[in-house]
Amino acid sequence: MSTVADTNIPQLETLKIDLAGKVATVTLNRPDKANAMNWAMWQDIRSAMQWADRTPEARVVVLQGEGKHFTSGIDLQMMMGLQAQIKDDCDGRSREKLRQLVLELQDTLSSIERCRKPVLAAIHGGCVGGGVDLISCTDMRYCSADAYFTIKEIDIGMVADVGTLQRLPKLIGNQGIVREMAFTGRKVLADEAQRIGLVNQVFDSREALYAGVRELAELVAAKSPLSIRGTKEMLNYTRDHSVADGLNYIATWNAAMLMSGDLMTAMMANMSKQTPEFKD
Missing domain, CATH: 1.10.12.10 (Lyase 2-enoyl-coa Hydratase, Chain  A, domain 2)
Structure with a gap:
């Protein structure tokens, strides 16, 4: 149930935003695509974080996903369209366009850190590729028992380039584990994610996850x-x-x-x- 800032809540193509009791819930909302992060979603994430930052009534943000998975990562159709997007007769200019595009995606996720309000991630199902980049920017991470995490970029022949390799070592504090995840692309299940410090807590179910994270968010929202x-x-x-x-x-x-x-x-x-x- 949304409250006082109803008229200020942006209507976004790929996200749902709700504000209740000083807690803003931002939901990735492409369930039919496993919340794959297309170009519109990247832009919407920045818009949502900017809205939360400038909205006094939103003291805390909870980030979650609709459907079976939190997110399957970057949309492969978006990846396949990059060639046309950066096309130029000059090879140097084409490379410059690609660099600017990567910087743009990096900036989208950095907007989560720039948001002055704490952002709590509530993760269920798969958190794949760009999803790991995404949650690495949040302040706290929680998951349900069915969650798994994978740095999937290695399996499509690329180096993760929007924050995982820069932020994850500081979150986990174990270079060996981070390198193993990045080099192999293997799945890290919920219990291991908690053990290595990727998530704060594992909840038995998605319902328990949302209730538990909401309780924590409200605790934070009650502070100065x-x-x-x-x-x-x-x-x-x-x-x-x-x-x-x-x-x-x-x-x-x-x-x-x-x-x-x-x-x-x-x-x-x-x-x-x-x-x-x-x-x-």
Whole structure:
């Protein structure tokens, strides 16, 4: 059931967006194509993340998939059409067009990281190829017991190029496992995904997955939105910088943001043993 921001929710070709109780649910919606990521879906993902970022009422985003699978990855018809899309009499210009296209796809997924709100992935069934790139950008990942993950690009004769090889080693922290997945394209089942740290938790069923992730999302949504946004900013920055750089940045951030209305609200609520209510 959507709420106050109904009129602001974009109507997208390949995604469904719902907003209820401060939690936005973004659903990949090409079930007849196993949610294969065609060109429209890449653009829609960026649009959805930009909408979530600028919509105060959306404090947390849950990303899920309609149908049998979370996503089968990049649409092969889209891949087959690339040649016509980059065609040019000049080979150098053709290569430049291809590079720009790859950068465009990378930017789509990076929009998930740029979104100031936490994004939780709820994964069921297959999460294949580009799907691994997609979830690698999210803040937390959860799956049902039937889920599996595979870096499928190796099986179509290409190098994964939109984020998996850059982000997954930092998520899992085990170069050997990441390289094994990337070199073999083998399936990683749900229990192994949890063991290696790819997902936080495995739920028995899809229904339990959605209920559990919703509960977690609502827990996050109840916290100070300003503090949640700052925490995501710090975690993303620190991942890619030294400890010293991260400490310097948080000192500057809190010099600007610490003395907020949220701080006073939280302190007063704690003193009176009440639940704080924060401004969006």
